[in-house]
Amino acid sequence: MRNDALLRGTGLCLAYNGRQILDHVDIGVDxxxxxxxxGLNGCGKSTLVRALLGLTRVDSGAVWHxxxxxxGYTPQRMKMDPVMPxxxxxxxxxGGRYDDGRLAAALDEVELNGxxxxxxxxxxxxxxxxxxxxxxxxxxxxxxxxxxPLSSVDYVGQVRLYELIESIRRRRGCGVLMxxxxxxxxxxxxxxxxxxxxxxxxxxxxxxxxxxxxxVALFGRRLAESLALYVHQHDHSHDASGRVVSEPxxxxxRPPAPGNGGA
Amino acid sequence: MMEDFILRALIGGTSVAVxxxxxxxxxxxxxxxxxxxxxxxxxxxxxxLGIAVGADPTAGTIAVCIAIxxxxxxxxxxxxxxxxxxxxxxxxxxxxxxxxAIALMPGVRVDLMGYLFGDVLAIGWGDIRVIAAIGFALGVxxxxxxxxxxSVTVDEELARVEGVRAAAARVALMLMLALLVAVGMKxxxxxxxxxxxxxxxxAARMIxxxxxxxxxxxxxxxxxxxxxxMSLSLxxxxxxxxxxxxxxxxxxxxxxxxxxxxxxxSARPPT
Numbered sequence: 001m002r003n004d005a006l007l008r009g010t011g012l013c014l015a016y017n018g019r020q021i022l023d024h025v026d027i028g029v030d031x032x033x034x035x036x037x038x039g040l041n042g043c044g045k046s047t048l049v050r051a052l053l054g055l056t057r058v059d060s061g062a063v064w065h066x067x068x069x070x071x072g073y074t075p076q077r078m079k080m081d082p083v084m085p086x087x088x089x090x091x092x093x094x095g096g097r098y099d100d101g102r103l104a105a106a107l108d109e110v111e112l113n114g115x116x117x118x119x120x121x122x123x124x125x126x127x128x129x130x131x132x133x134x135x136x137x138x139x140x141x142x143x144x145x146x147x148x149p150l151s152s153v154d155y156v157g158q159v160r161l162y163e164l165i166e167s168i169r170r171r172r173g174c175g176v177l178m179x180x181x182x183x184x185x186x187x188x189x190x191x192x193x194x195x196x197x198x199x200x201x202x203x204x205x206x207x208x209x210x211x212x213x214x215x216v217a218l219f220g221r222r223l224a225e226s227l228a229l230y231v232h233q234h235d236h237s238h239d240a241s242g243r244v245v246s247e248p249x250x251x252x253x254r255p256p257a258p259g260n261g262g263a
Numbered sequence: 264m265m266e267d268f269i270l271r272a273l274i275g276g277t278s279v280a281v282x283x284x285x286x287x288x289x290x291x292x293x294x295x296x297x298x299x300x301x302x303x304x305x306x307x308x309x310x311x312l313g314i315a316v317g318a319d320p321t322a323g324t325i326a327v328c329i330a331i332x333x334x335x336x337x338x339x340x341x342x343x344x345x346x347x348x349x350x351x352x353x354x355x356x357x358x359x360x361x362x363x364a365i366a367l368m369p370g371v372r373v374d375l376m377g378y379l380f381g382d383v384l385a386i387g388w389g390d391i392r393v394i395a396a397i398g399f400a401l402g403v404x405x406x407x408x409x410x411x412x413x414s415v416t417v418d419e420e421l422a423r424v425e426g427v428r429a430a431a432a433r434v435a436l437m438l439m440l441a442l443l444v445a446v447g448m449k450x451x452x453x454x455x456x457x458x459x460x461x462x463x464x465x466a467a468r469m470i471x472x473x474x475x476x477x478x479x480x481x482x483x484x485x486x487x488x489x490x491x492x493m494s495l496s497l498x499x500x501x502x503x504x505x506x507x508x509x510x511x512x513x514x515x516x517x518x519x520x521x522x523x524x525x526x527x528x529s530a531r532p533p534t
Contacts, residue, residue, distance in 0.1 A: 053424050073424040084292045084417070085471045094414045095425050119472065139425070 004031035006069060006143045006175045009052050012061035014044075021047050022058065023199040029143060029175040034166070036178045036186045039196035040218065045179045046076055048196060049147050052177070069143065072136030076147040076179070079128065080120035088123075088131055089116045095135045106134040110164060125152030129161065137168065143175040144168070150182055158182065162189050183219070187227050269493070272383045272503070275391050276489035278398040279443070279450045280459065284467070284481030285405050286443055287460035288474065289436055292416050296461050297350050298335065303444045303456040304354040305331040307361030307378050310448070314371055315364070321393055321445050328441035331357060358453075381452030381504030383493065394446045404439050412436060413474055450489070451504040458508045459485060466515040469522035484514050 007029045014022040021044045029035045037045050050056040052063055053073060065071075080086055092103050100116070107113050110130040115123070123131065129149055136144055149165065150158040162185050169176050180186050186193060187206040194203040201214040207228070209215050216224040290299050306324045313323020331353055338349045365373045374382065386394075411432045414422040423429050440460075447456040463485040464477065471477035492507030499506075 050420070053420075055420050055423055071424055073421055075418055075420050078418050078421065080417070081292070083294075083468070085468065085473055085477055086417070087473055090473045090475075091417070094410075094417060094422075117472075135421075145424075 005029075006031055006066050007052060007177070008062075008064040009048070010062050010064070012048070012051055012063070013059045014047060014051060014056070015059055020198055022051065022061075024061070025196070025200055027052070027194055027200070027203075029177045031142070031175050032169065032173045033192065034169060034176040034178065034190045035192045035194060036180055036190040037194045037196050038180060038183060038186055039201075041181070043197045045196055046147055049145060049177070049179055053145060066142065070139055070141045071143055071145055072133075072139050072141030072174075073145045074129065074132040074136055074147065074149055077151055078132055080123075082119075082121035086120040087116070088118050088120060091120050091131060092135050092138060095138055098138055102138065103134075106138045107131075109137055109168065110134045126154070126157035126161065129153060130164075133164075133168075141174055143177060146176065146178045148179055148181070150180060150185065158185060165189075183223065183227055268384055269497070271386055271388065271391055272493055273490065275386045275394045276383050276450050276493065276507070277486045278394050279447050280463075280485035280489045281482040282398050282401045282405070283443060283447060283456075283459040284463050284483070284485040285478035286401070286439060287464040287485075288467075288478045288481055289412060289416060290440070290457075290460045291464040291468070292474075293436075295440075296457060297347055297354075298332070299440060299444070299460050300457045301335060301350040301354040301357075302328045302331055302440060303448070303453045305357035305361070306444050306448050306453045306456075308357050308364060309361075309445075310378060311361055311364035311368065311373075314373070315368060324445040324448060325441055327357075328444050329438065332437045332441060377452070378448065379452045379454050380502055381448070381450050381455060381507075383450045383489075383503045383507075384496070386449055390449055394449065397442050397446050401439055401442055404435065408432060408435055451507055455504050455508050458511060459488075462508070462511040462515050463488065466511070466518045469518040485511070488514060 005028060009025060009027045012022045012025040012027075013020070025044075025048060027035070027037070027048065037048060039045050047056065051058050053071065054063065080091070088107070089100070089103055092098065092106065098106075103116060104113065107115060110133050112127060112130045112134065115127070115131070120128065120131065129152075133144075133146075133149070136146075144165070146165070150161060153161060165176060165178070166189050168174070178186075178190075187210065190206055192203060193206050193209045195201040195209055195212075195215050195218065197218055201218055202209050202212040204212075210224050210227045290296055305327050309324035309327030310320035311323070312327060313320040316323070334353060335346070335350060338344070338353075339346045362375070365371075365375060376382075377385065411422070411427045411429075412435075414425065414427050415429045415432045419429050443460070444453070444456055447459055451459055464481040466484050467477045467480035471480055488511035489507050492510040493503055495501060495510060496503040496506040501509075
């Protein structure tokens with residue numbers, strides 16, 4: 001096992017009501033790595049995350065956490081019921097005891113300063129997700145586990161949230177495990193894609209995965225081809241002024257070889 | 264000079280009220296009003312069984328409330344019936360069994376109206392000791408379990424990942440509700456306990472920005488409802504239990520309308 005391994009699931013199996021939800025799933029996240037689980041609705045994505053967090057039992061297989069692992073988690077579709085009055089500050093303090101300075105710094109990190117005393121139920125979907133992310137960051141996590149962090153956020157908000165997650169990973173060097181169904185965003189900002197359909201169809205670097213026949217069979221040739229084109233266009237990033245900046249070495253994304261895109 | 268029975272009623276009533284407020288916040292937040300009603304409706308059966316076996320009616324009430332709560336949890340997992348149906352069956356059957364049990368008990372004179380609507384002006388020093396002991400235990404429980412309970416109420420899975428023992432917190436809340444029903448029965452009666460759990464927190468919601476603020480204001484509003492309700496009872500010759508609930512409902516109506524007016528003035532779209 002690699003020395004910077006944070007979390008591993010090996011041979012995870014889980015059946016529910018006679019249906020096999022997880023079928024011998026292997027997955028792992030290392031320090032500084034972004035791993036994204038993709039798949040169609042009902043493919044077992046959220047169940048896998050819940051199993052890795054110890055929120056649900058598995059029938060067989062093993063979940064390993066690095067000893068003392070600190071997890072920052074944002075659940076899927078979390079929202080604040082207006083029945084409970086809750087300021088952003090109080091919500092953040094549900095996760096631990098922090099002074100105002102730390103809360104302000106955490107909100108700063110998710111680019112949401114000045115909302116400390118706002119009511120949670122008045123936030124937009126994107127703002128809410130950022131506050132949830134801030135609560136996860138306050139725990140000083142070794143790994144961020146984000147279940148559909150982009151749900152209920154519009155497209156522009158999704159891009160910004162993805163950039164934010166990436167900048168947090170780079171700054172803190174933590175691992176990120178994400179569940180998402182937006183393939184375009186995933187492909188452009190992930191080290192490892194795990195394509196799940198109860199079992200792991202394929203996993204690896206984004207461009208390897210989109211060329212994989214199982215991936216093509218699952219998502220369809222048209223989408224796979226458009227993603228291949230997308231990888232080609234997004235194998236570099238732009239800084240604020242629009243200049244091309246190269247990515248760290250482990251981000252080995254090259255244009256696809258001719259004819260390889262949808263094969 | 265305040266008469267002794269008024270003093271006793273005031274002590275007993277406000278002790279229950281200041282606990283019912285914060286505990287009732289969880290009932291409101293977790294949408295457990297009907298669950299509370301199911302527990303309290305079964306309290307009469309508990310009291311009857313307690314008397315029948317020669318034990319204290321309060322002990323019988325606590326035991327039956329807990330048993331009913333467990334039955335609700337068990338039956339909900341069956342999924343063939345919605346939980347409000349399950350609770351409707353249990354609440355009203357338990358009440359019917361309770362009334363029948365009391366009618367059938369030979370040679371025991373039980374004040375049925377007192378159980379149903381409370382008789383706070385008749386509580387004795389013995390009752391006060393029970394209320395004080397249970398109330399103190401509940402107060403300690405609420406303060407020590409406040410953080411985990413709140414965290415689990417906001418998002419149970421996130422709370423668990425952050426190390427909160429969610430199942431234990433939920434069981435503790437259920438036990439605390441059973442204890443509150445047992446002492447609340449003496450003040451407003453089993454048919455009106457839920458009002459003490461729901462109305463003051465609902466009123467406090469209108470003027471609160473944080474969960475703690477809402478809990479504190481609930482306690483104050485509940486205590487004020489007890490005190491003012493008792494004076495209404497003494498001056499207008501209305502039974503004390505209903506008088507307390509009437510005052511609480513007036514507090515709610517007032518704060519609800521104030522909030523509406525305030526929101527209307529600030530011309531914000533409704534959320």
